[in-house]
Every structure is written in structure tokens, then in C-alpha cells.
Amino acid sequence: ILNVEQSPQSLHVQEGDSTNFTCSFPSSNFYALHWYRWETAKSPEALFVMTLNGDEKKKGRISATLNTKEGYSYLYIKGSQPEDSATYLCACSNDYKLSFGAGTTVTVRA
């Protein structure tokens, strides 16, 4: 089991503000890091899959960075909107399975 930790557990952000949160993972034997967004009553959906140290990926107002040497990834939401309210999960993978963190629940207040 890979110990994946996410912080904070939850956060509230005002509409229009930017925010970020962290995923930490064991840096040894690292293969890939996944980010998923899980909206209430829906299935988790993939945001990013990252593997290279220093990699940065972007999808609209959401971006992620990866530091495999120190074992952390940041997810950024720029100009938060109510539709960004969701639980954001990160997971580490090897070749055959993923280990998930407990998620960061983001609530965007209008």
C-alpha cells in the first residue's frame, strides 16, 4: 500500500479567488500520479496523469505540478467558480493498481 496524503481535508473559497492544495506520496519507486475530480452524485473523472519530475499540466483554470524527488504534487484552481465545488482525489499508481488519498473537498461560495 502506498501512503498518499492530501491536505487540507476541506476548504472553502470565495467565487473568483484562487486556491491550491497538496498531495504527498512516497518518492521511492514512484511511477505516476493521478488527479481526479469527484462531484456529488457523479463518477470520479480524471484531470491529470503525471509522471515526470517538474511536469506541469493544465486544463482550463485547473493546473497541477509534480515533484517526484520530494514526493508532492499541487493542484491549483484559478478564479474558482461554483462548478469547481467537488472532492479532488490524488492517487499514486504502479503498473497494476492505484492508491488513493482521502481527498480535498472544495466548496466555492458565491
Add this chain to the structure above:
Amino acid sequence: EADIYQTPRYLVIGTGKKITLECSQTMGHDKMYWYQQDPGMELHLIHYSYGVNSTEKGDLSSESTVSRIRTEHFPLTLESARPSHTSQYLCATWTGGLNEQYFGPGTRLTVT
């Protein structure tokens, strides 16, 4: 778009009953997974399969069992439900490597 189906979506059942949670996919993915999640907790892997006739236990011990007779189906069975089995169960598929996992909508199980 991923096509993964789980039935039922919600189930309330009494202690001691046998239940089967269905998971089916139309993408032809070999790897399939069952996760269990309690509120505020991690998704815990309870079973996975590499393909037909392959089943493996996950990281979290579970009293449930699975089967993989066909690529499309990966049902999960509880022979005798107990209140401790109350949880959300998510099914997923994966092609491995640097690809994403695809998730079903989940089954929320309550055992009274």
C-alpha cells in the same frame, strides 16, 4: 466517453441477506477494480482483476468475493450482509500505464 454501469445505485437491505453488486463495461478493458469508500476516507481497493478468470484481493481485507467470467462483467457478492458492510462501492476499469482509470457511478449500500 467511458461506459461503466453499476447496479443498483442504492440498496438498503437487512442483515444476513446475500447481495450481488453488478459492474459492467463496454470498453473491453482488461483491468477492473472494486473500491470501498466510507465518508471522508480514502478509496480502498478491495478486489481487482487483470482479465477473464483473474481475481486478486486488494489492499483492504473484505468479506466480499468477485468473479470475472466475462471481460464485460465484474460482479461483487456478499454472502451474508452485515451493518459493517454499509459503505459506497465503486467499480473502475483501467488499461494501465499512464492512462486514467474510468469509474462507474457507485453503489451506496446500507445494511440494517
